[in-house]
Amino acid sequence: MTRPNFDAARMLGHYRTMSRIRAFEEAAEAGQKSGEVRGAVHLSIGQEAIASGVCVNLAAADYIVSTHRGHGHSIAKGADVGAMMAELYGKAGGTCRGKGGSMHIADFTIGMLGANGVVGAGIPIAAGAAHAVKLRGGGEVVVCFFGDGAMNRGPFLEGLNWARIYDLPILFVCEDNGFAATTRTRSLSGGRGPDARAESLGIPAMEIDGNDVQLVDETASGLLSAIRAGGGPRFLLCRTYRLKGHTAHDTAPYRPASEVEERRRHDPILKCREALLLHGVPAAELERVEAEAKAEVGSAVETARRMPWPDQSIAWEDVQDVGAAQWR
Amino acid sequence: MTRPNFDAARMLGHYRTMSRIRAFEEAAEAGQKSGEVRGAVHLSIGQEAIASGVCVNLAAADYIVSTHRGHGHSIAKGADVGAMMAELYGKAGGTCRGKGGSMHIADFTIGMLGANGVVGAGIPIAAGAAHAVKLRGGGEVVVCFFGDGAMNRGPFLEGLNWARIYDLPILFVCEDNGFAATTRTRSLSGGRGPDARAESLGIPAMEIDGNDVQLVDETASGLLSAIRAGGGPRFLLCRTYRLKGHTAHDTAPYRPASEVEERRRHDPILKCREALLLHGVPAAELERVEAEAKAEVGSAVETARRMPWPDQSIAWEDVQDVGAAQWR
Amino acid sequence: MAVMTYLEAGRRALEEEMRRDPRVWALGEDLGRGGVFGQYKGLQETFGPARIVDTPISEAAIMGAAVGAAMVGTRPVVEMRFADFALCAVDELVNQAAKARYMFGGQGRVPLVVRQPSGMWRSSAAQHSQSLEAWYAHIPGLVVVCPATPADNHGLLAAAIRCDDPVVYMEHKDLWGLEGEVPEGAEPTALGKARRVRAGGDITIVTWSKMVHVAAEAAAMLERDGIAADLIDLRTIWPWDREMVLGSAGTTRRCLVVHEAVQAGGFGAEIAATVAEELGVKVKRLGAPRLPVPYAPPLEEACKIAPERIVAAAREML
Amino acid sequence: MAVMTYLEAGRRALEEEMRRDPRVWALGEDLGRGGVFGQYKGLQETFGPARIVDTPISEAAIMGAAVGAAMVGTRPVVEMRFADFALCAVDELVNQAAKARYMFGGQGRVPLVVRQPSGMWRSSAAQHSQSLEAWYAHIPGLVVVCPATPADNHGLLAAAIRCDDPVVYMEHKDLWGLEGEVPEGAEPTALGKARRVRAGGDITIVTWSKMVHVAAEAAAMLERDGIAADLIDLRTIWPWDREMVLGSAGTTRRCLVVHEAVQAGGFGAEIAATVAEELGVKVKRLGAPRLPVPYAPPLEEACKIAPERIVAAAREML
Ligand SMILES: Cc1ncc(C[n+]2csc(CCOP(=O)(O)OP(=O)(O)O)c2C)c(N)n1
């Protein structure tokens, strides 16, 4: 069945973005397994449609705040894949000069204000960014991504309430992949869900299939328009599934293979591909896009590998201005 | 109009409890003004019906967790007024040996697990007490008192969710006096209110007039029965008004005199008095009760005044067992 | 020069900085009513509720929002009411504000000031009396300031607001009413520079915040006995003025550090250890016993340092 | 005697204490799956989900609930996953757990253990690498333990669980796989007592946690040059074993303190300052520079202490 409002070019853009994210995540996984990528790495494989569908509606000046699972958001917002990969490899040319790694990926030049190693910590930070935008009378919006597990942290309540009472230009996007690490989030969450909590704080909330990139795009577009028009905060709950383990090392033995199998059929890239084919985009075109994505990431990996380590002297930079030379 | 289910003896009990609280608060206020009572003192004048109406339904073995505004809860739960006053005076015979003062009033012998100087901090503590009760298979319940201002702190969400998911025997009582210190709470709170937030976390919630002691009593009785029957947590929102300032030093210039005047007519003690008279309890009886309350508190003040300061050596006690003698 | 209170000096510094720089704003509970101690009195009338922001009781969000707002180019001044309540926002201050610039490789800066009124005051007991400057001094990325005088509460708060680093700014609650001269139109006081309260060659006494005044009393008492103390008000705890302290201790060969905070693990240990390492001279610390602050006056007294104790400690070292 | 890992030793201690005392229970995220490092493996199968409790991501409630549950007679073992996440629960630990007994005049006790896996491990960067033992040592009411060996992770965890005070228990993430002998059926290790790793008369080296092993390497290197180090594993940071440390430093006249935590304001300062105050002997500290822990291996290296640096520092003191 063809879809209403299908925009083949836009969808092909999503296909490209999602393919680039997927390729990046697969390379990150391989890098972690080989030991070249260190620290903890959280892959967004299976969740690409949310990053792509939301961020396509953002301008470079708009901001996003991300989570420990932040590669996809960064790529969708426009971060350079080469610098990102270099960061994962801990190299001098990384987005964070090798100081952050996967969990602290960030690119302030395109408004990506950072991944975060602390669940839920991004929520008040994002609210504050939106507060600053409003304070200076700017027209930017802020998108705050977080997982379903974050709904049980206090800053969820405090940050959402904050956005509501000051009427801030912010879209909260909850990526509900059903899991908080190895635990099914719903088993430890009272009430109907994060959207009900948002509503109880006075923020209009919607729930959608987060694996349908067109739907995410259209919904986010509508919500962001309302926000840009001064409508205050909105909440978007996206149902999705984490096709991989919690970290790149986690084989996720805590869920039945059949469940994963079932969910694999709802892979957002697969769905997007089907829609594109159905609407007459030739398969060869899609393969070309995929190949380009893989090539881009492949060369990012090669470059990262060859890149030098950061010079140890930079360890002493970027700490603070006052007392910058006083280490003890 | 006479009331259904009016139990004159029980209501007279409330009248006594509320009068004792009122007398205590007035003495505390005087003590603070004279400088004999130090630290910060938060008076519950105008909110007595909640403490009395809820606590009358508790056994000595049941627990309560309180706030910075904790005198009323303590008295209603059965704490000794003499020891409480001695605590406010910082004397050796105080419930906390003079170490806590008003903000840390506590009496573990009657299950009063403490006031708290940190807004909202009691909520997870109360949930934990209920968790322990459940863990050891006890039949006790826990009542957690807090103010409307606490609904904007993260531990509100975390503690309520906790009580819900582990199905704990706990009644959350929100004393909604409309103010968080000098600020109208609703102006800084998104959504419909604390009860809506509780419901979004899966906890059944009710809202009542917290100045009607009979109503508080009956409602709490019903909720506590449900909890004791294993029904899990409940939430009770009591609308009330703080007839005095935030602290005993606060003259509350931030609210119109007319508002306070209006609210004075809903003074819970006045309301209880009217109901008792209407149901034929003689005025003399009520005056006797009041006089007794005043006398009890008056002698508590006298005793506290005369009591010696704690010996400085006890400053070194009650810190910890391990390393108890190592102060530096 | 004008004589004003420590409280008023801080209020003015904020007002002046807000006039000077439209990016500066303040947020915290009850600020519209002047703040819990009156240190924001009149500012909302002057600057409006968008720049003097009344917040809910949401310390984590107050601090977290300030981090986000600072990253995006504004300069928030965060009011925590009591330093003790900042413990509800430690992730936001320590994991986020302090580390953001570093872990993002210098991309973001977090120019915020966290005002944390500290110390013992009117029998406020265990949850309203803490002095935790040593904690924040231990955290890379943070600047820690403890003003002792009206002039410094003016000059250092201005400097903190202009600083591009996150600054923990600890006013002492027992100093609000202290009066003193504040130079008008002066430049902000340099962060990281100590102040020599009085010069002397017999013993170095290093201290900060309210203890500066207690130590000054002690120094006067010592002087009557012909002992000249070199009294240093550290002012900034991190970075601390090693140069002045080591210079003085190198001359006097004795260094006594006095602070109101718990002695065990207090910042006095850092100074004493450094002096001992670098100079091998006599060191001694005076701080509170490791006790939660009790309520009753005679018990609270057990946590306080009287001038006589400083005098006795100094005498022992001579 | 049985040989096991540091991780397994901790797991066993908890298992044994849970068998011994039905009031003991554990709570934290993902415990049912064994915990994030496997240190709870199998325990939920043995004790059921009511005693090995899977919690939501609610650090404040985890800690706060443990406080309430401890007050009411149970003995919770709190798992914080990474010490860094405990910063989301500082009010609960520092304002509540640590102070409850005192501010309520001894009425309540809070016998809980907070496990806070600490330290640098596999390039975990700024928010997953901190060592904050100095913070908790500064807080009256808290006991702070940093086990370095499998035997101690067994004996000290058992002691911490039996202790009636709130205990901050900091396992080092880089030691999970370390193997060593653990005596069977032994009594818990006494809290507050250091362990002499090796005896020597030339220099005292005081350290704890992972640095014990680094310092042992350094001591072996020194020995080859004929320098005998008296190596002390502090084990408990608060209360620390002043007697053993002062006894040793009084003999060797030199005391070097080594820890992984940031040197500035680290607990080494407390020890060095105390030794200098009490004995007036040479002191020196080695700790991390005041940097957030960076990700890239060569940068992270800048925060680490190699045995060679200990050797050099010791040499300088001789
Ligand atoms: C405050 C805090 N607690 C615990 C963790 C450990 N942790 C990292 S990710 C994660 C699960 C988060 O679940 P969710 O928010 O649903 O995001 P997802 O991983 O599913 O994307 C946990 C528990 C953390 N990083 N921060």
Ligand SMILES: Cc1ncc(C[n+]2csc(CCOP(=O)(O)OP(=O)(O)O)c2C)c(N)n1
């Ligand atoms: C975490 C925290 N923030 C701020 C304060 C200061 N404070 C004490 S009481 C209070 C107002 C509390 O309002 P509410 O919860 O409604 O209780 P009420 O005073 O009305 O009884 C505030 C802001 C505090 N004690 N703790």
Ligand SMILES: [Mg+2]
């Ligand atoms: Mg999830």
Ligand SMILES: [Mg+2]
């Ligand atoms: Mg209120």
